[in-house]
Amino acid sequence: MGWRLWAPPITVAVFLIGLAQYSFLAFHTFAELFAIVISFLIFAVAWSTRRLSRNNFLLFLACGYFWIGALDLIHTLVYKGMDVFVEGSGNLSVQFWISARYFEALVLLIAPIATTRSQNGYFLVTVFGTIALGLATVILTGNFPVGFVEGEGLTKFKIYSEYLIDLILASALVALFHFGRNLSPGEKTLIAASIFMTMCAELMFTFYVDVYGVSNLAGHIFKLFSFWLIFQAVVISHLKEPYAALQDSEEHSRQLFKNAEAANRAKSDFLRSMSHELRTPLNAILGFAQILRSDPKKSLSPYQVEHIDHILGGGNHLLELVNQVLDLARVEADKLDLSLEDVDVSEVVAECVALTLPLGEPNGVQIIDEFIGGPSTHLYVDRLRFKQILINLLSNAVKYNKHGGTVIIEGSEVGDDVLRLSVADTGIGIADKDHSRVFRMFDRLGTVSTLAHDGAGIGLTVTRFLVEKMSGRIGFESKEGIGSTFWIELPLVTSGQVVTGEITRP
Numbered sequence: 001m002g003w004r005l006w007a008p009p010i011t012v013a014v015f016l017i018g019l020a021q022y023s024f025l026a027f028h029t030f031a032e033l034f035a036i037v038i039s040f041l042i043f044a045v046a047w048s049t050r051r052l053s054r055n056n057f058l059l060f061l062a063c064g065y066f067w068i069g070a071l072d073l074i075h076t077l078v079y080k081g082m083d084v085f086v087e088g089s090g091n092l093s094v095q096f097w098i099s100a101r102y103f104e105a106l107v108l109l110i111a112p113i114a115t116t117r118s119q120n121g122y123f124l125v126t127v128f129g130t131i132a133l134g135l136a137t138v139i140l141t142g143n144f145p146v147g148f149v150e151g152e153g154l155t156k157f158k159i160y161s162e163y164l165i166d167l168i169l170a171s172a173l174v175a176l177f178h179f180g181r182n183l184s185p186g187e188k189t190l191i192a193a194s195i196f197m198t199m200c201a202e203l204m205f206t207f208y209v210d211v212y213g214v215s216n217l218a219g220h221i222f223k224l225f226s227f228w229l230i231f232q233a234v235v236i237s238h239l240k241e242p243y244a245a246l247q248d249s250e251e252h253s254r255q256l257f258k259n260a261e262a263a264n265r266a267k268s269d270f271l272r273s274m275s276h277e278l279r280t281p282l283n284a285i286l287g288f289a290q291i292l293r294s295d296p297k298k299s300l301s302p303y304q305v306e307h308i309d310h311i312l313g314g315g316n317h318l319l320e321l322v323n324q325v326l327d328l329a330r331v332e333a334d335k336l337d338l339s340l341e342d343v344d345v346s347e348v349v350a351e352c353v354a355l356t357l358p359l360g361e362p363n364g365v366q367i368i369d370e371f372i373g374g375p376s377t378h379l380y381v382d383r384l385r386f387k388q389i390l391i392n393l394l395s396n397a398v399k400y401n402k403h404g405g406t407v408i409i410e411g412s413e414v415g416d417d418v419l420r421l422s423v424a425d426t427g428i429g430i431a432d433k434d435h436s437r438v439f440r441m442f443d444r445l446g447t448v449s450t451l452a453h454d455g456a457g458i459g460l461t462v463t464r465f466l467v468e469k470m471s472g473r474i475g476f477e478s479k480e481g482i483g484s485t486f487w488i489e490l491p492l493v494t495s496g497q498v499v500t501g502e503i504t505r506p
């Protein structure tokens with residue numbers, strides 16, 4: 001902190017001492033006003049940032065200092081020579097002064113003890129406000145002990161009060177170090193220094209005989225420093241430290257994000273190269289198994305043929321998975337290129353239905369093509385990827401269907417030249433609570449992989465990416481136990497808006 005901490009109050013102090021040479025009243029007014037402004041600032045900063053601070057010690061002080069500032073303001077206005085709203089007298093301003101100092105010392109003493117529990121700001125302001133108004137009423141109605149007698153100087157009450165206030169402040173110092181566990185060492189040092197300055201100020205005020213004397217001047221300068229130090233503690237605790245912590249955590253999250261991105265890239269690269277590497281030996285296994293299976297000399301026993309069929313079945317399934325993983329890795333790395341062409345939708349739908357029909361046979365699931373395309377139902381899409389989308393939706397509709405269920409594919413034009421294709425099934429459906437997870441990568445919604453329900457939870461992630469990459473949308477409606485309808489919407493060729501899609505990253 002160093003000179004930055006001390007420069008403002010020292011500058012103000014030099015200005016005030018200079019001013020005192022010309023007019024003590026001006027000095028006093030400005031010295032008090034500076035301290036009052038600081039006390040209001042303490043309150044404004046602490047109040048508006050109270051949710052940022054780690055402790056409520058300073059909020060407690062700030063609510064107190066607001067009212068101390070208010071009492072000091074009256075003290076300034078009734079100072080001898082001011083005559084603002086009552087005829088200024090030495091005694092009246094001393095009385096306001098001494099009550100504000102009692103108040104200040106007690107707030108400093110109680111703060112570390114009271115703030116071990118959480119505080120309600122509104123409650124504090126109300127309680128302190130009531131005390132301050134009570135004190136002002138007692139003084140203005142003439143019920144407060146006399147503090148100053150013109151010509152004689154300070155009364156015993158005033159002098160002993162200053163000693164008593166010093167004693168309270170010394171106890172406040174002890175309490176601060178004993179109870180102020182929540183405070184940082186920096187905050188503690190500033191508050192302790194502030195209490196010490198107030199003690200010095202009080203000692204100065206026991207000396208003077210004339211309210212315009214030198215010790216009075218020194219006392220006000222000490223007071224200015226003590227308020228300034230509390231203000232610094234509030235700024236450090238409520239602004240500087242939270243901001244520094246925020247900056248640190250922002251930097252930390254940026255670093256974490258970078259690491260996560262790098263790890264994700266490494267994972268995609270790994271998946272891509274692994275799937276490539278796996279496909280070569282897998283194709284060799286499948287190729288040789290097919291050669292063996294063809295068995296032109298009929299030399300294989302039925303037992304051996306059955307085993308080769310297992311190799312082919314398992315191998316094809318594995319190849320499909322590897323291809324899906326490869327697609328996903330490409331999608332993630334945005335390395336999936338589309339080659340767009342004019343595609344007749346009815347033709348592709350019929351092809352896909354024909355390809356998926358055999359999947360339904362073991363379970364008696366029927367696939368019905370109800371798509372009636374006109375001559376204008378053409379899409380400008382990647383033919384292979386479009387087929388992949390439809391096959392994926394159709395095979396899911398078969399896979400998650402009931403025995404003897406049906407799957408219907410149909411299409412209609414919606415909105416501005418947009419084609420909606422939907423695949424409806426009478427299957428197991430998806431529970432409402434799982435709807436948000438359907439397109440999530442590797443999420444199978446708790447489906448256990450069995451022969452009927454094999455999969456890896458990648459199909460719909462890739463499907464959504466492909467649809468969006470072709471400027472389309474995908475969605476579904478589903479009721480558990482009744483069935484699901486998955487739909488895609490793609491712009492028809494006539495609409496002329498193609499491949500500018502917003503991609504939702506998997």
Ligand code: ADP
Nearest residue numbers: 396397400444445447455456457458459460484
């Ligand atoms: P996979 O089928 O390989 O598990 P998908 O990404 O294609 O992966 O589907 C994700 C999950 O969504 C599936 O595991 C399944 O639980 C659910 N699901 C997909 N399509 C349907 C459908 N037509 N009916 C019921 N559930 C479905």
